[in-house]
Amino acid sequence: MPLDTQSAIIEMQGISKRFGPVRALEEASLTIHRGRIHGLVGANGAGKSTIIKVLAGILRPDAGTIRIDGQEVTRLTPALVEKLGVHFIHQDRLLVPTATVAEAIFLRHEPRIGPFLNLRAMRRRSAELLKHYFDLDLPADALVQDLTTAQQKIVQITRALAQEAKVLVLDEPTAALVKREVDSLFRVLRRLRDDGISVIFISHYMQEIEEICDEVTVMRNGTDVGVVDPRQSGIDEIVAMMINRDMGEMYPARSVAIGAPVLEVQGLSRDGSFRNVSLTLRAGEIVGLTGLLGSGVKELVQCLFGLDRPDAGRVAIDGQEVALGSPVQAVGRRIALLPEDRRAHGVAMGLSIADNIALASMQRYAKGGLVSAAKEAAIVDGLIRDLSIKTPHRHNLVRNLSGGNQQKVAIAKWLSCQSRIYVLDEPTVAVDVGAKVEIYNLMNRLAAEGAAILLMSSELEELVGMCDRTLVIYRGELIDEFTRAEADTDSLLAAASGAARKTARETA
């Protein structure tokens, strides 16, 4: 047995993958041994999901070799991967909601008698499998949509086991589970491991990694930076490996007098997303906001811009309570949102730079309902120069700009609006380093001019480098606040992953 666990079931070596100018994977390697639970961790954008998509046959790598069960595979397809015994349990449940448990387990592998489905065998076998692996008496005729999330996950795993899976890949399997369900899932995984099945476990939750994994591959900037035994290394060392400490001169220094409160949020809640969040944003202040995927951060931002409605709580601007029922009202209150999905919400790729910049503040460009070309030229050219947007002319299409310049156009739209409250959602995603620094400088300048900035980022160095304070949301609650002096990437990541902050908790 010990010898067997040493042999590799999956070996991925020197995997590289580019998306246009973005290097998603650079010589990344991942080795999974038989009968081990293997953790895969890294900050957002480190390349975790890309390497998993390569393994799943969804993305074709530009370079590298993949061996599964000792056999080198060159053209991996989702069907082939499954045939080789590698099964993926996705974050979003990929089951047909109106199928029965038995149908879901045997989907595309139904037992047959001649051309007909053998429904009796299907029901019997699924009940046996559930009983055998999970000691679970789930009725084979129950509908998938009536099951709990944990039960659905078990049905997915059972489906893989019914096809004699050798490797299970679980992407954030605990995200929607309560503690009790997490415990039972872990019991199942350990049993499967003892039966010789390998598990790849992808999670942002560090304690879970420490609890369940036999070994962990840490990824950073598109490559693997080490394989560690979490029981020996501990969370701190893994987190340190995840984070690039080289911050250098990325974050320009600034000193600004912080003024009066501009935005005050009191007890804001939205059912199923976040609870009882209170925060204050002052003039001249840059406040960070972070949380893992599904923590409720995104939903909170949606509410602040009127894209969603909170179920409880109040929002006040300059001490006056306001209703933010739609983006129309939010923009009217001079709130700006730089959305994360630039293509869908930030800039209209098919319109010109001038069209985009003027869009949210047309009243400034208008003369009796008509657009004044002279005003447009003056304001837009001023902003193009001011933000050094690299383009030959304001009438050029935004589509033809680089990512960083597109983002500057999206920001310029709000500068044209003379916004006072800037909510920036991942402002430097898919932006090159040079433009990144320009965006940071711009943020500092806006703050110096009296704007209040809420910076949402999953790039923790950015928060540490830029923010006067950083707020951390964990599972829907604002659980911690770090001053500039207190904030470092390790403690932010620990807080976002739900780890108790020792000093703060003990003194509190």
Added chain:
Amino acid sequence: MLNLSTPMPIEERLKAISNYAVIFALVVIVAGFAIAAPSFLTGANLYNLILNNVVMLAIVAIAMTIVVSSGGIDLSVGVSVDMASMAFIMLLKAGVFVGTALFAGIGAALVVGLINAILITRLRISPFLATLGILFIGQSVQKIASGGGKPVYLANAKFAPTFNAIVKSEVLGIPTPMLILAAIAIAVYVLLHKSVFGRYIRALGAQPGVAWYSGIRVPFHTSLVYIIAAGLCGVTGILLSSTVKSYVPLSGDGYLLDAIGACFIGTTISAQRRPSVLGTLIGVLLLAVTRNGLLLVGWNFYWQQVGIGLLVFAVLALSFGLRGRGH
């Protein structure tokens, strides 16, 4: 701005030429018919062509252009035309004052637009399905109201001066319907290409998410688009019923496909393949001239349709083919 100091690569040149493919086609077709059918290039033919085939279609096509610019489609343009026509004729017949009947006619079309707007912005039905539903309902309503589709004729002498004043009069030697088209074309050109509202429409058409995230009142502006379009179709309804001195149920439906065709043929004159008033007018001319010319050279109605279809393919193949396969 184009950098003129370096020569344009050949692909760029082809792309620039491709924008004029449809104008080139129009010139060739006009020249061709001028040779093939001696009666084509006569004043009387062109006058009739424009008054009877171009003006009414062009107004509907311009209405369609507004809707398509906003990223939508209006399949109920014919219903708006017919509702205006029905209200106008029936009220005249009932002895209502001409001015009142005119306003009621346009008003009836605006109601169609308002219903479209409510379906699209409140019930969030896609423009295609919402206006398709109104097309079906509008057709049935007309059949019910007209006793199974019987036309309402007002051919007696009492109404002749009214209709003549609308479609046969001239101002400074130019027929009134042409002036109406010119006024509408200029107004919509300014609206789409020069006004603040036009910017919002274009943003909606280009990327509705960005418009919403920029604080634009998307439902309000979308509603206006469908209401304005229906009102313009109402103008065609008045001109149509005044020309034929009657209300003929479902006669507006004939404009639907030509209007969509003209609008999309017109997008080929823009580098970004966007709808524009000028492009749509060229598209209308292309369709109307071809149909008229084929009639004059003696093709029957069914072969005319084949000719139009081939023409559309030819223009689009020329226009898109020149752009290169990369697009």
